[in-house]
Amino acid sequence: MAKAADDEKRPKRLIDRWRRFKQNGSLETLIRIVATDGRAHMRGYALATVLLVVVGMTTAASAWIMRDVVNHIFVSRDPMMLWILSAAVIGIFVVKGLASWAQAIVLGRVGNRIVAETQRRFYDSFLRFGLDFFTERASSELINTVVRGAGAIRSVLDTVIMSLARDLVSLISLVAVMLWQAPLMSLAAFTVAPIAIFFVTGLIKRMRKIAQSEYGASTMIVALVQETVYGNKVVKAFGLDHHMRGRMAETIAAVEQRQNKMASLQARTSPLMETLGGVSIAAVIFYAGWNTINFGTSPGEFMSFVTALLLAYEPAKRLARVQIGLEMSLVGARAMYEILDKPPSGTERDDEPALDFSAGRIELRDVDFAYRKGEPVLKGVSFVVERGERIALVGPSGGGKSTIIALIQRFYDATAGAVLVDGQDVRKVAVSSLRRHIASVSQDVFLFSGTVRDNIRLGRLSATDEEVEEAARDAYAFDFIANLPKGFDTDIGENGVQLSGGQRQRLAIARAILKDAPILLLDEATSALDSESERNIQLALDRLVEGRTSVVIAHRLSTILNADRIVVIDRGEVVDIGTHAELLRRGGLYAMLYRYQFSEEKPLVAAQ
Numbered sequence: 004m005a006k007a008a009d010d011e012k013r014p015k016r017l018i019d020r021w022r023r024f025k026q027n028g029s030l031e032t033l034i035r036i037v038a039t040d041g042r043a044h045m046r047g048y049a050l051a052t053v054l055l056v057v058v059g060m061t062t063a064a065s066a067w068i069m070r071d072v073v074n075h076i077f078v079s080r081d082p083m084m085l086w087i088l089s090a091a092v093i094g095i096f097v098v099k100g101l102a103s104w105a106q107a108i109v110l111g112r113v114g115n116r117i118v119a120e121t122q123r124r125f126y127d128s129f130l131r132f133g134l135d136f137f138t139e140r141a142s143s144e145l146i147n148t149v150v151r152g153a154g155a156i157r158s159v160l161d162t163v164i165m166s167l168a169r170d171l172v173s174l175i176s177l178v179a180v181m182l183w184q185a186p187l188m189s190l191a192a193f194t195v196a197p198i199a200i201f202f203v204t205g206l207i208k209r210m211r212k213i214a215q216s217e218y219g220a221s222t223m224i225v226a227l228v229q230e231t232v233y234g235n236k237v238v239k240a241f242g243l244d245h246h247m248r249g250r251m252a253e254t255i256a257a258v259e260q261r262q263n264k265m266a267s268l269q270a271r272t273s274p275l276m277e278t279l280g281g282v283s284i285a286a287v288i289f290y291a292g293w294n295t296i297n298f299g300t301s302p303g304e305f306m307s308f309v310t311a312l313l314l315a316y317e318p319a320k321r322l323a324r325v326q327i328g329l330e331m332s333l334v335g336a337r338a339m340y341e342i343l344d345k346p347p348s349g350t351e352r353d354d355e356p357a358l359d360f361s362a363g364r365i366e367l368r369d370v371d372f373a374y375r376k377g378e379p380v381l382k383g384v385s386f387v388v389e390r391g392e393r394i395a396l397v398g399p400s401g402g403g404k405s406t407i408i409a410l411i412q413r414f415y416d417a418t419a420g421a422v423l424v425d426g427q428d429v430r431k432v433a434v435s436s437l438r439r440h441i442a443s444v445s446q447d448v449f450l451f452s453g454t455v456r457d458n459i460r461l462g463r464l465s466a467t468d469e470e471v472e473e474a475a476r477d478a479y480a481f482d483f484i485a486n487l488p489k490g491f492d493t494d495i496g497e498n499g500v501q502l503s504g505g506q507r508q509r510l511a512i513a514r515a516i517l518k519d520a521p522i523l524l525l526d527e528a529t530s531a532l533d534s535e536s537e538r539n540i541q542l543a544l545d546r547l548v549e550g551r552t553s554v555v556i557a558h559r560l561s562t563i564l565n566a567d568r569i570v571v572i573d574r575g576e577v578v579d580i581g582t583h584a585e586l587l588r589r590g591g592l593y594a595m596l597y598r599y600q601f602s603e604e605k606p607l608v609a610a611q
């Protein structure tokens with residue numbers, strides 16, 4: 004009775020297990036990897052499979068031949084067979100060696116190709132994401148995914164092929180040898196299998212959980228290294244070495260602990276498997292020995308059987324563990340797919356018709372915007388920038404000035420209202436054609452690895468060396484570049500660490516000059532520079548603004564004095580628009596800001 008009830012429950016338990024397995028996505032991920040990358044490289048994998056099958060079959064053949072070795076050589080003492088069988092053994096192992104060698108090369112190449120393709124695909128896909136994607140995610144997460152995820156896809160496929168073609172084929176053919184030589188003994192040997200399966204199933208679930216948290220912790224290590232590199236000045240200035248060391252030690256310890264747990268889970272299969280293996284081999288030796296001693300059964304069959312059993316033990320052990328190992332790789336693969344599956348951001352669409360650029364008139368029409376639902380950052384913002392006009396945005400910090408600059412470049416889409424360039428909604432034109440007409444210089448200048456020349460040329464990749472130098476001259480950057488150890492060919496360290504703030508800004512201005520776009524968006528630097536740098540930057544900016552339609556987040560007195568109009572932004576709203584003199588006359592927020600924000604530069608106030 005009890006057994007029947009148990010039997011009834013078993014399928015349910017099995018289904019439950021599969022359901023959990025599916026919910027977790029392991030099976031889907033596995034199927035997807037096989038159906039996409041596996042299928043795309045079917046020829047390579049088919050070849051590897053054939054070679055692995057050869058490896059498996061030769062393993063079985065080596066067991067098979069033991070029967071003849073014992074019967075013909077040791078029992079019948081046939082000298083001819085001594086030669087033939089020795090040669091056959093050499094033949095079998097040479098074939099096995101060659102097939103293993105070829106299989107390793109084929110699998111290695113296909114695997115490397117998959118890693119390369121996946122990394123390319125991953126990078127392509129994240130270039131199509133908008134700013135929202137990058138602000139949502141830590142770069143460490145992306146770095147960890149590109150490094151580990153691609154390798155994970157490869158190792159999943161390697162594991163699947165190795166398990167199916169080598170281990171499963173070896174096991175099936177060795178079991179066939181066993182059944183053929185001694186069916187009863189085989190059954191005795193297989194009784195231990197259900198115990199092993201039951202034990203391993205329990206481990207898989209735990210492995211999955213730990214693998215996931217290990218992945219998260221390893222991302223933290225990347226994040227901390229990154230923070231220490233980018234924030235090294237803060238770390239040093241505030242004497243945070245000890246604090247950072249502590250944080251890193253904690254994270255490393257967390258990863259180490261999880262990896263130890265994974266290793267111990269994997270290792271936990273060994274004592275059980277060894278014991279079960281020992282029990283089944285002992286049972287067979289006892290049974291066969293008993294038969295040989297008491298009934299004179301031929302020892303050849305027995306030798307062949309035991310060899311097959313011993314050889315079957317390794318692949319059986321590997322197969323029992325395969326899912327435990329797979330769980331580790333599937334975590335990385337899932338992280339990779341999560342990003343690959345994300346649709347490109349709407350702001351990066353480039354399939355609309357190109358912007359029909361004429362004057363470069365910019366209009367914000369009743370623009371509302373929120374980075375997060377329910378937290379409006381811009382409310383009904385409207386203003387127009389006519390061709391060739393200089394507009395200064397002024398307002399308290401956090402008012403939304405940078406957001407306006409971002410919306411004009413379509414880094415984000417307005418939640419209501421529209422941003423128009425020459426009367427065309429920026430959401431309805433190809434984004435590349437819009438950005439081609441805009442040059443922007445932000446406060447925090449990002450410099451890429453490479454030379455000074457490379458960095459300026461990013462403004463226009465087709466520019467000649469002469470044009471790059473000309474732009475540097477116009478940006479008042481030529482002299483300091485010429486004084487660098489290798490001039491324009493000086494390598495800029497990662498993110499230009501050896502350049503001063505003012506020099507970096509002038510490189511950014513040179514980049515914008517080279518781009519020669521009719522619209523200029525500028526976030527003036529607030530950081531204090533020495534007066535020489537300040538003067539050079541001012542001259543460079545004047546040159547840059549010349550003849551262009553410009554919107555500048557103003558932090559300098561001269562900018563607001565030279566602006567055609569000033570737009571005052573406060574808490575996401577346009578509170579006033581006018582020239583410096585008009586706004587001052589009206590009093591209000593601008594007059595106050597002017598007094599406090601620009602007061603150090605008082606001597607020039609006469610300009611009103």
Ligand SMILES: Nc1ncnc2c1ncn2[C@@H]1O[C@H](COP(=O)(O)OP(=O)(O)OP(=O)(O)O)[C@@H](O)[C@H]1O
Nearest residue numbers: 138374375380398399400401402403404405406407
């Ligand atoms: N990526 C973002 N995600 C969420 N909120 C943001 C984001 N960027 C800015 N904000 C918020 O939007 C508001 C407007 O910010 P914005 O940078 O546009 O102001 P700002 O006027 O340029 O300020 P500042 O003069 O200090 O640079 C602020 O409250 C800010 O916290």
